[in-house]
Amino acid sequence: MPFAPEPAFQHGQPQTTGVLYCNLGTPDAPTAPAVRRYLKEFLSDPRVVEIPRAAWLPILYGAILPLRPAKSAAKYATIWTKDGSPLKVWTAKQATLLQGWLGEHGHRVKVRYAMRYGSPSIASQLDALKAEGATRILVLSAYPQYSGTTTASVVDAVNDWAGRVRSIPELRFVNRYHDDRGYLAALAARIQRHWAEHGQPDHFVMSFHGVPQRTLQLGDPYHCECHKTARMLATWLQLEPERYSVTFQSRFGKAKWLEPYTEPTLVALARKGVRRVDVACPGFTADCLETLEEIAQEGRDAFLQAGGKSFEFIPCLNDDPAWIAALGAIAVRHLQGWPTEQAPDKAGLAASKAAALAMGAER
Ligand SMILES: C=CC1=C(C)c2cc3[nH]c(cc4nc(cc5[nH]c(cc1n2)c(C)c5CCC(=O)O)C(CCC(=O)O)=C4C)c(C)c3C=C
């Protein structure tokens, strides 16, 4: 395979460290054609649908891509903002705030965000970081819990890009932060604030995105990491086990997914006489279709129709300053040992000149 020509590295050219903040991706518009393009890319990823291509592609092209986009587009239309899809709006804002936080803490890095599916693509943003002089790149995904379906798929996309590049930057990946203290503290503080304003619910549901049950048997750590996050968050919130549930949402397709499923749990709680339920989605660091539509709209309707009286959705971390600080601290830990600025700054130059003079060296 031919490698594209690249400008040769120039001595004295400033080298920078890049941080690539990755999220899942979202359609470019709440329309059937845009959703079809997005779903085609997403659901063609062998990390996401782990069944043999020969069996899957006829289903994807024969049933899903002709039918699902219009239905999904109508759902996207209910959450779309003037600036676009919430997932992209939040992800872009998080990247800007992360850049600011790192700068304030003395780390001269260049932060860009990318989407695994859709735009801006991972390859385009790696190209941009490289063009900006990044010789070291930290890849940080918006997924606290590791899953082959998400985290590993980002690694694949980065490696595909590296496979086409001559001079590959040094690469590092953050695989998980499901038990990170800053992440948990930010979640706990957000939930506590909600309860300080609205009072405590009768029952608290932590709903995570599901994956096929089979991935758990195949060794995917996602299920365990979701449970660890939930357990630790419950400890932060001082909740006894009978006061909360851990559930999995967004089931896709006919196979068994991780259980218990969110919506049937909400219905069962209402039928059991639970009057008020609060739901948070700790695995989603930005609000998106799956939280704003599936939980805050469909989940609410299901709970209230089954006899529940009050349903509160607690928004995701989004641009919460405690979350940005946690993300910054995670990045800093993984940047350790990497000089964040190689070209000497003014103070460095002055110090080296002074040292040279003191040693009597000619200048
Ligand atoms: C939080 C982590 C996520 C995991 C794990 C995950 C696995 C996974 N998802 C699908 C299928 C779909 N997911 C869809 C939307 C969606 N998924 C996540 C996150 C995870 N997915 C997010 C943040 C979103 C929302 C995107 C947005 O635009 O707001 C969709 C598309 C929506 C729809 O048409 O209903 C599908 C499809 C599978 C199959 C899977 C693991 C096997």
Ligand SMILES: [Fe+2]
């Ligand atoms: Fe998903």
Ligand SMILES: [Fe+2]
């Ligand atoms: Fe969904």
